[in-house]
Amino acid sequence: MEQPIRIDSDYLTRHLKALLEISSPTGFTDEAVRYTASELERLGLEVKLTRRGAIRALRPGAATRPARGIVSHLDTLGAQVKALKENGRLELVSIGHWSARFAEGARVSVFSAKGTYRGSILPLKASGHTFNDEVDTQPAGWPHVELRVDALARNHNDLVQLGIDVGDIVAIDPQPEFLENGFIVSRHLDDKAGVAVMLAALECMQRLNIATPVDTYWLFTIGEEVGVGASAALVPEIASLVAIDNGTTAPGQNSQEFGVTLAMADQTGPFDYHLSKKLHQLCLEYDIPVQKDVFRYYRSDAASAVEAGHDVRTALLTFGLDASHGYERIHLHALMSVARLTIHYVSSEVQIERDAEEVSGLRGFTRQEVQEAEQVLKANEQNAP
16 A cells, blocks of 8 residues: 555544444444444445344445455443332443442433433442441442432332333443543443544545455444344455454553554454464554453454354454443554554455355465474574674
8 A cells, every 4th residue: 555544533533522422332222323324324335234233334345255344343331220229229230241330420321211311320338427437348249339310219109200110221421531642531432432443444545545455344233242242243255354442451461552452362262363463464564553462351243253153264453441341541542553454454455365255175275384483593693684
């Protein structure tokens, strides 16, 4: 690719802000789907939705196979009403896996049959004036918090009159901050930042009229946080699937909040050897900062696609994110880096041509040959000045 890749950072942050303003816990994603699909259509892509709302947007290439897929998810963490309590509060269960420690003090919206109510998630012992030191010694966990609705709700019957019922969806306010130094702090950056990265990459490709050797499918799923993800979003033409999601910057991890963090494995096992190697080489070729990491307690849209029976090569590109599933923090540098790599990947030539067919013979099958360490050392010595 001869022309330089310039991601529009204003476009990226503008759409990230807009996405964060749209409540979309798993099971309540329609408006986020509408927003994203409308922008994809504005960018000129052919957009199709599955029955429940996963987005499959096609950007044609020179050939239809072996097509490439890029995927992120629109759904976020949240909660549901588990029970209406006699004290007029609501018992909750989480949507997705996240700690009730991060729920304490959150401002929320409750979507009931009679409308939307505002409220706060509080520990059962919330007042130091009443419980003294017990506010610090009470256990943490979802059985130890409750939702206080900002309406006349003195008892169970009042809640019923308000139209609130078991199963109602609760959306957690993101409370985003976009700092001038490039840091972004908010809930739900997982994975609305990934969605914004994909949109920014597409905007750049359309603006620069960047061609691709094969069709690319831009997928946006609606159930990743509960493990469903890309299980029903793929088409048979897709041979390689690259997920864009967060990488956890924490003790014991190699992820960083700058550049690209290339995941080599998650809890479901290693990602595809050849696809991951190619992505790493593209970073080196185009001077994109990159580091590798392995995640023990992590799964993405890529895992759900493979578990659903799709025989596709998978890889995971991540932007380093601190305090995942809590008050998350990322840096714009990582988002821009992942967007650049995504463009270089989808515009690169296909290396494994036999991937065009779902099943074929040994001819053209890949190899995983590596040099012996001694041979590498000798080669380096011979090339040394």
